[in-house]
Amino acid sequence: MIYAANPYICSFRTIMAQKPSIPKGTRDFSPAQVARRNYIIDTIKQSFTRYGFQPIETPSMENSSTLMGKYGEEGDRLIFKILNSGDFMKNIKDFSEIVFGKDFETEYTESEVSGMPVTTGKISDIDSNKLSTFISEKALRYDLTVPFARYVVQHQNEIELPFKRYQIQPVWRADRPQKGRYREFYQCDADVVGSDSLWQEAEFIQLYDQVFTDLGLKGTTIKVNNRKILAGIAEVMNAQEKLIDFTVALDKLDKIGEEKVKEEMLEKGISEEAIEKLAPIFRLRGSFQEQIDQLKELLVTSEAGQQGIKELSFIQQIIDANPLQTAKLELDVTLARGLNYYTGAIFEVSAPAGVKMGSIGGGGRYDDLAGIFGRDDISGVGISFGLDRIYLVMEELQLFPETVTANTKVLFINFGEAEAGYAFTAVQQLRNKKINAELYPDAAKMKKQMTYADRRDIPFVVLAGTNEISDKTYTLKNMKTGEQQTLVLKDLVEKLSF
Amino acid sequence: MIYAANPYICSFRTIMAQKPSIPKGTRDFSPAQVARRNYIIDTIKQSFTRYGFQPIETPSMENSSTLMGKYGEEGDRLIFKILNSGDFMKNIKDFSEIVFGKDFETEYTESEVSGMPVTTGKISDIDSNKLSTFISEKALRYDLTVPFARYVVQHQNEIELPFKRYQIQPVWRADRPQKGRYREFYQCDADVVGSDSLWQEAEFIQLYDQVFTDLGLKGTTIKVNNRKILAGIAEVMNAQEKLIDFTVALDKLDKIGEEKVKEEMLEKGISEEAIEKLAPIFRLRGSFQEQIDQLKELLVTSEAGQQGIKELSFIQQIIDANPLQTAKLELDVTLARGLNYYTGAIFEVSAPAGVKMGSIGGGGRYDDLAGIFGRDDISGVGISFGLDRIYLVMEELQLFPETVTANTKVLFINFGEAEAGYAFTAVQQLRNKKINAELYPDAAKMKKQMTYADRRDIPFVVLAGTNEISDKTYTLKNMKTGEQQTLVLKDLVEKLSF
Numbered sequence: 001m002i003y004a005a006n007p008y009i010c011s012f013r014t015i016m017a018q019k020p021s022i023p024k025g026t027r028d029f030s031p032a033q034v035a036r037r038n039y040i041i042d043t044i045k046q047s048f049t050r051y052g053f054q055p056i057e058t059p060s061m062e063n064s065s066t067l068m069g070k071y072g073e074e075g076d077r078l079i080f081k082i083l084n085s086g087d088f089m090k091n092i093k094d095f096s097e098i099v100f101g102k103d104f105e106t107e108y109t110e111s112e113v114s115g116m117p118v119t120t121g122k123i124s125d126i127d128s129n130k131l132s133t134f135i136s137e138k139a140l141r142y143d144l145t146v147p148f149a150r151y152v153v154q155h156q157n158e159i160e161l162p163f164k165r166y167q168i169q170p171v172w173r174a175d176r177p178q179k180g181r182y183r184e185f186y187q188c189d190a191d192v193v194g195s196d197s198l199w200q201e202a203e204f205i206q207l208y209d210q211v212f213t214d215l216g217l218k219g220t221t222i223k224v225n226n227r228k229i230l231a232g233i234a235e236v237m238n239a240q241e242k243l244i245d246f247t248v249a250l251d252k253l254d255k256i257g258e259e260k261v262k263e264e265m266l267e268k269g270i271s272e273e274a275i276e277k278l279a280p281i282f283r284l285r286g287s288f289q290e291q292i293d294q295l296k297e298l299l300v301t302s303e304a305g306q307q308g309i310k311e312l313s314f315i316q317q318i319i320d321a322n323p324l325q326t327a328k329l330e331l332d333v334t335l336a337r338g339l340n341y342y343t344g345a346i347f348e349v350s351a352p353a354g355v356k357m358g359s360i361g362g363g364g365r366y367d368d369l370a371g372i373f374g375r376d377d378i379s380g381v382g383i384s385f386g387l388d389r390i391y392l393v394m395e396e397l398q399l400f401p402e403t404v405t406a407n408t409k410v411l412f413i414n415f416g417e418a419e420a421g422y423a424f425t426a427v428q429q430l431r432n433k434k435i436n437a438e439l440y441p442d443a444a445k446m447k448k449q450m451t452y453a454d455r456r457d458i459p460f461v462v463l464a465g466t467n468e469i470s471d472k473t474y475t476l477k478n479m480k481t482g483e484q485q486t487l488v489l490k491d492l493v494e495k496l497s498f
Numbered sequence: 499m500i501y502a503a504n505p506y507i508c509s510f511r512t513i514m515a516q517k518p519s520i521p522k523g524t525r526d527f528s529p530a531q532v533a534r535r536n537y538i539i540d541t542i543k544q545s546f547t548r549y550g551f552q553p554i555e556t557p558s559m560e561n562s563s564t565l566m567g568k569y570g571e572e573g574d575r576l577i578f579k580i581l582n583s584g585d586f587m588k589n590i591k592d593f594s595e596i597v598f599g600k601d602f603e604t605e606y607t608e609s610e611v612s613g614m615p616v617t618t619g620k621i622s623d624i625d626s627n628k629l630s631t632f633i634s635e636k637a638l639r640y641d642l643t644v645p646f647a648r649y650v651v652q653h654q655n656e657i658e659l660p661f662k663r664y665q666i667q668p669v670w671r672a673d674r675p676q677k678g679r680y681r682e683f684y685q686c687d688a689d690v691v692g693s694d695s696l697w698q699e700a701e702f703i704q705l706y707d708q709v710f711t712d713l714g715l716k717g718t719t720i721k722v723n724n725r726k727i728l729a730g731i732a733e734v735m736n737a738q739e740k741l742i743d744f745t746v747a748l749d750k751l752d753k754i755g756e757e758k759v760k761e762e763m764l765e766k767g768i769s770e771e772a773i774e775k776l777a778p779i780f781r782l783r784g785s786f787q788e789q790i791d792q793l794k795e796l797l798v799t800s801e802a803g804q805q806g807i808k809e810l811s812f813i814q815q816i817i818d819a820n821p822l823q824t825a826k827l828e829l830d831v832t833l834a835r836g837l838n839y840y841t842g843a844i845f846e847v848s849a850p851a852g853v854k855m856g857s858i859g860g861g862g863r864y865d866d867l868a869g870i871f872g873r874d875d876i877s878g879v880g881i882s883f884g885l886d887r888i889y890l891v892m893e894e895l896q897l898f899p900e901t902v903t904a905n906t907k908v909l910f911i912n913f914g915e916a917e918a919g920y921a922f923t924a925v926q927q928l929r930n931k932k933i934n935a936e937l938y939p940d941a942a943k944m945k946k947q948m949t950y951a952d953r954r955d956i957p958f959v960v961l962a963g964t965n966e967i968s969d970k971t972y973t974l975k976n977m978k979t980g981e982q983q984t985l986v987l988k989d990l991v992e993k994l995s996f
Contacts, residue, residue, distance in 0.1 A: 020564060020648040023636050026557030028649055030656065031663070034553040050929040052906040052936030055532040059524030059682055060558065060638075060668065061578075066518060080559075081581040083634050085672040089626040128587040136581050138521050140558075150518040151526055158528065160953045162939055165529070170558065174583040184557055197939035199918060206926065321919060322926050408550040420697060421819060428704065428820050431548040438550030441660055441695035455658045 025175070025183030031406055037186075037391060039404040040215065041168055044188050044385055047210045048166040051203060053190045056165050058147040061138040068139070070146050078173045080183075081136040088135045098130045140172040144189045145382075152193060161194030180388060191382030196367065198311055201345045202318035204383045208349055208361060209327040211385065216399045218326040219352030220360070225335035226312055227342050227364075229295065232305020233281060233333070236298065237274040246270060250281075251336040258282050284333060288316050291331045311344065343367040347383055351393045360389045407436065410460040410476075410496055411453045414440040422469050423462065426489055435496050453479060460496065523673070523681030529904055535684075535889060537902040538713065539666055542686050542883055545708045546664040549701060551688045554663050556645040559636040566637070568644050576671045578681075579634040586633045596628045638670040642687045643880075650691060659692030678886060689880030694865065696809055699843045700816035702881045706847055706859060707825040709883065714897045716824040717850030718858070723833035724810055725840050725862075727793065730803020731779060731831070734796065735772040744768060748779075749834040756780050782831060786814050789829045809842065841865040845881055849891045858887045905934065908958040908974075908994055909951045912938040920967050921960065924987055933994050951977060958994065 022028060029037065045055075061082055068076055084091070092098070141147055144167045152159060168188045175181055190207070192200050205222055212220045230250075234243045245268035249261050256264075261282075265275050280298055284291050292313060299305030312331065319329050327349075335346050344365035351357040363383030394400055410430065412423040423439055430437040438458075440449045453461050463475040468486070475486045476495060487495060520526060527535065543553075559580055566574055582589070590596070639645055642665045650657060666686045673679055688705070690698050703720055710718045728748075732741045743766040747759050754762075759780075763773050778796055782789050790811060797803030810829065817827050825847075833844050842863035849855040861881030892898055908928065910921040921937055928935040936956075938947045951959050961973040966984070973984045974993060985993060 020652045021561065022557050022648075022652075023559050023561055026559060028557070028653065029555040030653070031552035031554060034555055038553075046932075049904050050932065050934050052909075052934060054529035054904050055536075056529060057527040057532055059520050059526070060670070061521050061524060061682070063519065063521055077583065080583070082638075083579040083581050083630055085575065085578070087626045089624045089629060126587045128585045131587060132581055140580075150520075154518045154520075155526065155528070160950055162950075164936075172558070184559070192939070195939040199912075199922075199937060199939045202922075203937075210929070318919070318922065322922060406547050406552050408552075411550075414697075421816070424697075424700075424816065424820060431545075431708070434544075434548065436548050436550060438662070439697060439701075441690070441693040441697045452658055452660075 023183070025177030025181075027182060027184070035404055035406045036394075036400050037387065039400065040387060040390055040394070041186070041188065043214045044211050045166070045168065047207055047214065048190050050210075051164075051190075051207050053164045053166040056148075056151060056167055057169060058141070058144075058151055058167070060141055060170070062141060062147060062150065064133075064137055064139045066150050067142055067146060071142055075142065078175055079142050080140040080172045080174055081132055082138040082140065084135050084137055092134045098126055098134060141169070142173060143171050144169060144187045145191075148189070148191060162192050163194055164190070164192045166190040180392065182388065186387045188385040188387055189382055190384075191380055193380040196344075196365075196379040198314045198345075199318070200381050201311075201365065202315050202322075204347065204363065204381070205315065205319060205327075205329060206322065206324070208347075208383065209324040212327055212349075213325040215390070215394065216401075217352065217390070217394065217397070220327045221330050221350045222324075222327050223330050223332040223335050223348045223350065224312065224315065225332055225346045226308040226344055227346065228304045228308030228311065228344065229299070229333055230308075230336065232295075232299040232302035232308055233278070235302040235304060237270070237277050239270050239274045242268060242270050247336040250334045253282070253334045281333060288329060288331045291333070292316070295333070315345070337362055337364065341366050345381065351389070352397070355393050355396055357389055357393055360386045360393060362386075405457075408438045408456065408458050409436045410438070410462055411449070411456075411458045412437070412439045412462045412464070413446065413449050414443045415463075415465050416443045419443075419465055419469065423464050423474075426462065426464070426474055426492060429489065429493055430496060433493055433497055435493075437496075462492070521681070523675030523679075525680060525682070533902050533904045534892075534898050535885065537898065538885060538888055538892070539684070539686065541712045542709050543664070543666065545705055545712065546688050548708075549662075549688075549705050551662045551664040554646075554649060554665055555667060556639070556642075556649055556665070558639055558668070560639060560645060560648065562631075562635055562637045564648050565640055565644060569640055573640065576673055577640050578638040578670045578672055579630055580636040580638065582633050582635055590632045596624055596632060639667070640671060641669050642667060642685045643689075646687070646689060660690050661692055662688070662690045664688040678890065680886065684885045686883040686885055687880055688882075689878055691878040694863075694877040696812045696843075697816070698879050699809075699863065700813050702845065702861065702879070703813065703817060703825075703827060704820065704822070706845075706881065707822040710825055710847075711823040713888070713892065714899075715850065715888070715892060715895070718825045719828050719848040720822075720825050721828050721830040721833050721846045721848065722810065722813065723830055723844045724806040724842055725844065726802045726806030726809065726842065727797070727831055728806075728834065730793075730797040730800035730806055731776070733800040733802060735768070735775050737768050737772045740766060740768050745834040748832045751780070751832045779831060786827060786829045789831070790814070793831070813843070835860055835862065839864050843879065849887070850895070853891050853894055855887055855891055858884045858891060860884075903955075906936045906954065906956050907934045908936070908960055909947070909954075909956045910935070910937045910960045910962070911944065911947050912941045913961075913963050914941045917941075917963055917967065921962050921972075924960065924962070924972055924990060927987065927991055928994060931991055931995055933991075935994075960990070 048055075064081065067079055071079070148165065148167060152163065166189065168186060170184050170186050172184050174183060177183060190204075201224075205224070208220070208222050212218075230247050231240070231243060234240050234246055237246070239246055246265060249264040249268065252264070253261050262275050265278075266272065280294065284294055286294075292309060295305070295309055299309065316329070332348075335348055337346050337348060342364035344367060346364040347362055348359045349361035351360050361384060363381070365379065365381040367379040412420075412427055414420045414423070420439060420443070427437045427439050440452065450461065459479055461477045461479060463477065464473075468474055471486075473486045473488055474492045475484055476492060477484045485495070546553075562579065565577055569577070646663065646665060650661065664687065666684060668682050668684050670682050673681060675681060688702075699722075703722070706718070706720050710716075728745050729738070729741060732738050732744055735744070737744055744763060747762040747766065750762070751759050760773050764770065778792065782792055784792075790807060793803070793807055797807065814827070830846075833846055835844050835846060840862035842865060844862040845860055846857045847859035849858050859882060861879070863877065863879040865877040910925055912918045912921070918937060918941070925935045925937050938950065948959065957977055959975045959977060961975065962971075966972055969984075971984045971986055972990045973982055974990060975982045983993070
């Protein structure tokens with residue numbers, strides 16, 4: 001449908017002339033793709049809701065001040081900024097800041113015109129970064145966490161704590177596009193704020209298992225760790241002040257192996273003696289419980305370490321009492337993921353063995369969110385599902401059920417006005433029974449209509465000509481088997497209702 | 499969940515310090531609002547699918563060249579433009595165009611530096627419009643029609659014609675926000691391209707009726723007109739060259755009355771004699787058929803008019819044979835809606851009488867889209883649902899079913915570790931039965947937990963302490979009636995499954 005009153009005609013011709021394309025890193029989704037994506041999203045939503053999470057939605061654009069500075073320098077660069085509307089240059093009061101920002105002071109002169117300083121200078125010297133703060137006040141959402149924090153603070157009087165929210169919306173990042181990395185993609189997040197209970201961690205593990213089970217994605221591994229374990233290890237190594245360097249290196253154990261990890265630690269100034277103490281960590285093996293037992297000994301002198309072990313044990317105990325359906329819980333002391341903000345549990349989900357894919361989900365606890373709520377007892381914990389990666393894994397493993405389609409089930413062939421009228425009554429009856437039905441709009445050649453049904457993968461076709469009309473019947477053709485049946489309307493509806 | 503590795507902690511504190519807000523014209527949606535919006539969207543989607551429409555999705559951002567110039571000058575101004583990433587000023591090759599665009603040539607000097615002309619001048623003279631074409635290559639979707647046209651052309655080899663697509667996605671407009679008008683809002687469109695069959699028009703009327711019936715929104719009026727009727731009237735009045743002025747004035751008949759409409763026509767240079775001929779149009783009364791009969795006589799000399807009557811009659815005949823469930827079909831010869839692009843049928847849906855609200859849906863046929871497909875026999879027709887207005891109407895008429903909520907059905911009170919463990923087994927069983935269940939995460943005071951259930955509008959609470967554990971029972975409390983029952987797990991699940 002068209003809204004604005006305007007000469008569309010020439011505009012469409014223009015589009016045609018332009019060889020249309022979309023910005024790099026963005027995607028069009030075909031009907032089949034939308035159906036499959038919605039299948040994943042609906043499955044996730046269903047579990048979110050069953051676990052007591054409630055949906056919120058926030059605007060695509062936030063005030064720049066809400067987003068800028070929240071994701072580090074790199075993040076700021078990757079935020080899509082929206083140009084102010086109208087004559088945005090005219091509204092800039094203080095030009096000097098834009099150009100003088102770059103130490104070009106000597107090159108510029110300021111003269112007083114109508115009480116306002118006028119800056120003149122080489123336009124090519126204008127600092128893009130500085131200019132953007134003058135000509136852009138809004139930016140596109142970069143993730144769902146900062147908008148969530150903003151929402152919680154802004155609506156704190158309407159919210160009951162603990163607040164369990166989920167949010168499934170697109171985010172935008174001006175990242176260099178590559179396979180599996182897009183400039184517009186969906187995040188599917190569930191978070192709880194307002195409780196530091198470890199029951200939440202256990203519930204999130206159950207939730208992951210439920211969603212992947214519902215999707216038929218068997219054999220996922222939910223890896224857990226705890227920042228306190230990492231802190232404990234660093235303490236025992238006497239390398240507390242190198243905690244980040246140490247964990248960044250340890251996190252790579254899977255990919256680069258023990259020797260390279262040690263090399264990196266040495267480079268970062270961690271002593272050989274300390275690394276020696278780390279040896280048992282490299283060799284942690286066995287079940288969750290066996291690893292816990294080994295850690296207990298290793299970290300006997302670290303209070304933080306013992307606390308981390310206690311937390312992991314609590315979670316393990318709940319999962320033992322309520323076993324997972326298809327996922328496997330695994331302790332992975334090398335797991336770090338943005339250690340900077342996780343303060344307790346850390347989660348990461350791997351695709352089933354054999355599928356080459358990074359993590360398909362992750363999360364953790366971030367206790368230090370508390371401060372913003374003006375109370376000290378508020379903590380946050382959350383998980384995220386990687387929609388695009390889950391899609392790719394399911395496609396690779398051919399896990400999408402055939403029924404996942406928004407397709408039409410039956411096409412009625414159009415033989416002319418009277419026949420179409422006769423067909424339409426049946427079409428409407430089928431639709432009332434929630435069956436997706438179409439009447440071919442034109443009395444085109446039979447072959448053309450059949451080809452349409454075929455190319456659209458419509459499984460059934462109904463033919464109703466003069467004979468059927470006089471017999472009050474419909475001829476149903478199965479497009480796969482070629483089988484034909486002549487049925488009265490009631491039987492036709494029943495046949496297509498299975 | 500948090501993705502980027504960064505110091506979130508201080509950033510959240512910053513948000514708190516900022517008194518957070520969102521850009522004007524945008525909205526946060528609470529859980530209750532999201533549930534209600536999704537109820538409307540899901541109802542619309544369901545009918546779209548049953549009528550054979552398939553979903554597509556297009557990126558939020560399009561290349562500026564795809565959008566600019568498609569919605570007229572006013573539209574171009576209302577398109578949100580996205581600032582290029584990186585050092586966008588450095589990448590501008592030709593500065594002279596930006597400043598010289600405004601006839602400031604004499605004020606500027608160009609000097610040759612390293613083979614490139616360098617423009618110097620007053621920064622305040624930079625033309626915002628010209629500059630934006632240099633620093634912005636992408637823009638936010640303004641409607642769903644231009645992206646759809648772009649999609650059809652770009653994917654023409656993958657698409658079967660007639661192509662029936664629906665699309666439900668947000669669009670953005672830098673309009674002045676006011677009651678019911680937002681800068682970010684959803685459009686819900688269904689269009690068919692590739693057939694000029696009038697069956698489509700009839701189907702769209704049925705589709706409107708189905709959706710509003712499903713929503714419980716009885717008493718809507720689907721008004722139809724046809725551009726050929728309007729052209730016929732203008733022809734009979736001998737005012738063909740004033741067709742637009744004439745219809746713009748006629749469109750206001752409802753609002754300003756006959757006298758004011760005549761005045762406006764006179765002002766626009768339509769002769770008194772012509773307006774006199776229009777008199778019977780102002781007095782068209784009676785049923786669809788009666789109005790058609792009167793029009794037949796009035797437009798007897800106009801070929802276009804007769805064609806329009808024929809088309810409307812065809813549609814009327816189909817609707818007569820397949821009566822609408824709750825909507826009323828009405829012929830409204832004053833209906834024009836963007837006449838510039840509609841070439842055949844024109845639709846508009848009014849809310850039930852008594853509700854003050856503009857149209858809650860609209861659409862029409864736009865035959866002249868054909869050209870872009872490189873064939874002459876391709877035509878488009880579509881309709882749109884006004885989500886925000888439908889929401890307001892349903893809220894005013896209290897039509898949202900109580901069951902439309904993403905809320906939790908039962909909260910288990912947490913009395914401590916052992917009790918919580920006992921409760922959790924039941925929670926998981928309920929969730930497996932698709933019942934939304936929560937365990938309060940902390941062993942907080944009973945009163946606090948009950949208050950939480952109350953404020954969250956959770957209808958049931960389960961209490962399971964030492965007694966229940968030893969009896970293997972659960973005590974279920976109805977929060978509305980206060981009624982309590984002690985049940986074994988099987989009965990609890992059954993009781994909550996209704």
